[in-house]
Amino acid sequence: MHAFSNTGPVSAEKTMELLWSRVRQRGDLPGFSKVVSAIIGAMRGDDDREFNMTRTVLQDPALTQKVLRLANSAMYSVFGQGINTVSKAVIVLGTEAIGHLALGLKLVDGLSAASSESANARVEMEKSVLAGHIARQMASSANTRDAEEAVVCSMLHSLGRMMATFYLSDRWHLVQEYSVRTGADENEAAREILGLRFDDIGRHAAQHWGLPAAVVDTLQDMPPKPIGEPLDHKDWLAAIATVSSRCADALTSDNGDIEEILADLTSDYADMLGLESGQMLLALENAQKTAASEDSVVVRTQRRSNTEHKEPAAPIVGKPADAAARLARGVADMRDALQSTSSGQVMTMALETVYQGLSFSRTIAFLRNQEQSQYAANMCFGDGVQELLPRLVFGDAYQPDVFHAALANDKMIFVENAQDAAFISKVPRWWKDALPTVRSFMVLPLTVNRRPVGFIYGDWDMTKPPSKIEQAEIAPLNELRTLVMHALEQRRQPEPAWARKIL
Numbered sequence: 001m002h003a004f005s006n007t008g009p010v011s012a013e014k015t016m017e018l019l020w021s022r023v024r025q026r027g028d029l030p031g032f033s034k035v036v037s038a039i040i041g042a043m044r045g046d047d048d049r050e051f052n053m054t055r056t057v058l059q060d061p062a063l064t065q066k067v068l069r070l071a072n073s074a075m076y077s078v079f080g081q082g083i084n085t086v087s088k089a090v091i092v093l094g095t096e097a098i099g100h101l102a103l104g105l106k107l108v109d110g111l112s113a114a115s116s117e118s119a120n121a122r123v124e125m126e127k128s129v130l131a132g133h134i135a136r137q138m139a140s141s142a143n144t145r146d147a148e149e150a151v152v153c154s155m156l157h158s159l160g161r162m163m164a165t166f167y168l169s170d171r172w173h174l175v176q177e178y179s180v181r182t183g184a185d186e187n188e189a190a191r192e193i194l195g196l197r198f199d200d201i202g203r204h205a206a207q208h209w210g211l212p213a214a215v216v217d218t219l220q221d222m223p224p225k226p227i228g229e230p231l232d233h234k235d236w237l238a239a240i241a242t243v244s245s246r247c248a249d250a251l252t253s254d255n256g257d258i259e260e261i262l263a264d265l266t267s268d269y270a271d272m273l274g275l276e277s278g279q280m281l282l283a284l285e286n287a288q289k290t291a292a293s294e295d296s297v298v299v300r301t302q303r304r305s306n307t308e309h310k311e312p313a314a315p316i317v318g319k320p321a322d323a324a325a326r327l328a329r330g331v332a333d334m335r336d337a338l339q340s341t342s343s344g345q346v347m348t349m350a351l352e353t354v355y356q357g358l359s360f361s362r363t364i365a366f367l368r369n370q371e372q373s374q375y376a377a378n379m380c381f382g383d384g385v386q387e388l389l390p391r392l393v394f395g396d397a398y399q400p401d402v403f404h405a406a407l408a409n410d411k412m413i414f415v416e417n418a419q420d421a422a423f424i425s426k427v428p429r430w431w432k433d434a435l436p437t438v439r440s441f442m443v444l445p446l447t448v449n450r451r452p453v454g455f456i457y458g459d460w461d462m463t464k465p466p467s468k469i470e471q472a473e474i475a476p477l478n479e480l481r482t483l484v485m486h487a488l489e490q491r492r493q494p495e496p497a498w499a500r501k502i503l
Contacts, residue, residue: 100148137283160202224268
């Protein structure tokens with residue numbers, strides 16, 4: 001269809017062409033396309049998806065901390081407290097919950113950065129964040145494990161408005177003028193001026209980023225209606241996203257009697273969500289308290305000036321001062337999960353514990369493949385190391401180098417200065433070629449029934465300050481090694497593809 005404005009006829013196609021041209025000029029609104037792809041890929045993955053989700057989250061230190069903080073919050077207390085590793089959070093809460101949580105957090109970060117240059121976009125972003133708080137509280141009241149999916153859907157519900165305010169601000173003003181002049185609601189005004197409604201823009205953007213279809217389907221208002229039976233999952237998400245967004249809009253608006261508006265909204269949607277109106281009003285109250293008390297985007301963006309929106313570059317961090325305690329907490333996660341997880345999940349927790357606890361540049365699990373008579377890197381954390389995996393392979397026949405020595409003696413080896421001319425002959429060619437910038441490294445051998453089956457490798461490269469393994473860190477590392485070996489020996493559950501040919 002064609003619409004008319006003071007600039008002439010406008011079609012939906014022309015509006016979207018203009019939108020994406022401005023996106024290319026200014027950068028994606030959330031600025032999270034690459035991370036979103038990785039998160040969604042992990043959610044849709046095969047039997048390695050728990051590891052892939054863990055690795056995706058760990059690539060972002062801020063996201064890692066937020067995931068762990070929420071996993072230990074009162075909302076998830078039914079699953080127990082003291083989750084110290086992302087890998088355990090993924091196992092306990094599931095890849096779907098962690099994936100939606102990560103999407104929501106990345107959306108908040110991206111919207112915060114993008115909206116700082118636009119007052120209208122900032123307002124829409126703050127309403128979006130508040131809608132997420134409301135959805136989480138309401139979903140928690142409904143005792144559903146789909147809370148994080150509801151949060152993402154609610155935050156994205158006004159995506160079309162956010163895109164329009166940030167990228168099409170000139171058209172946004174025309175829509176507002178038309179709405180005031182004619183009395184039409186904003187979506188109808190948008191269809192006249194832009195050729196499509198705001199929720200159409202939101203769905204186009206969500207599809208462009210490859211967001212899950214279940215999320216895309218909720219990016220349109222679901223009016224209240226009497227129900228004869230419980231809503232299906234898609235309609236329930238659409239209903240909670242709609243009411244959360246409308247409540248956020250009312251709470252941030254100066255128009256009308258807010259208490260009356262909220263009472264009407266909760267009354268209209270209570271049956272659809274399987275809640276009492278009083279529960280929803282209490283959820284709204286808790287959401288406002290949470291938004292006000294947390295150091296959230298809603299608060300931060302009000303404090304930041306337009307010149308302060310860029311985050312400072314993360315400093316280069318060496319080994320944490322509390323490395324031994326961090327290792328011990330990760331080992332506690334492994335110990336608690338040992339009886340209910342596969343050896344692949346235990347290995348993931350071990351690798352993350354070493355990577356995070358010692359702030360290594362990279363950690364890699366090498367496993368022995370007897371059929372091919374070699375050790376090969378199968379699992380890793382760290383920037384750029386995934387691309388190196390095909391080169392990290394060596395034969396299992398004994399060679400006079402540090403890796404075979406660690407495996408033969410079944411003892412941890414730590415090399416403080418791998419670049420020392422006196423030591424360089426003790427490292428193999430494959431290591432020197434693949435990892436030329438390493439300053440220090442650790443080899444933690446793994447044996448089952450007195451046979452070496454692999455090892456955990458971790459290193460600090462030249463970008464990190466000089467560090468070494470201290471005496472206090474040896475005990476948790478040895479316990480970690482023992483737990484991994486026990487899990488490999490038991491192997492009660494089906495293993496992921498990377499672990500099937502060991503032993």
